[in-house]
Amino acid sequence: MSIGEGMDTGYVTARGKGFPTIRQFTVFLENRVGQLMEVIRRFEGSKVRIVALSINDATECAFVRFLLSHPEQGREILERAGLAIIESELIGVELPQTNQPLLEVCTALLQAEVNIVQAYPLLIRPHGQPAVALMVDNLDMAMSTLNAKGFSMIHEADLADED
Known part of the structure; x- marks a missing residue:
């Protein structure tokens, strides 16, 4: 057995979380x-x-x-x-095709007691859908809540040109 093999360090890096x-x-x-x-x-x-x-x-x-x-x-x-x-770090959220898409996003975050600090629309439509960028006071909770509620998240790769 080599040094460290089979041991879980418990460390998670900020970029290693896999969050988009x-x-x-x-x-x-x-x-x-x-x-x-x-x-x-x-x-x-x-x-x-x-x-x-x-x-x-x-x-x-x-x-x-x-x-x-x-x-x-x-x-x-x-x-x-x-x-x-x-x-x-912000989260990007695709807006659902409903009459009040921002209301749905805000409701989901309110239920999780997550505060939106900043919000603004994206000038592009990464998957053909309107989207917003949100700075929130609890990134982990916001991400897990929105994912659990079925919202599509935007990754940095989605912002790159489709060359």
Whole structure:
């Protein structure tokens, strides 16, 4: 028997959970004309596409949140630009084809006592369905609840171009 063989360490890595999370990049920009365009232009000529965008404006700065088709390459581009960024994990949920799809998602999360912190729509339809990106206060509970209720989740790979 080799060292460690047959032993369960009990460790789980953040990326090793197998959950279909998607990465959000938050960029802090000076609140000046043209700053957003400068950041968006940095992706020009790369395979990185912005698949969701949210902007929160304040007096002195703006917080721009991106979901990117190729997050690893996108992070490199943002870091090379010297931008202050924060990386967070969100869940992507396909909206069911019902009269009130957001109500169904919110109801499922409320029943599990999961709070939605941020939400915004995806600019693309990964499987031909509308979808939203959600930042929640309990990622594990939200994922297991939505999966148990039959919602389809979006993986980062679903955001990449279908070349």
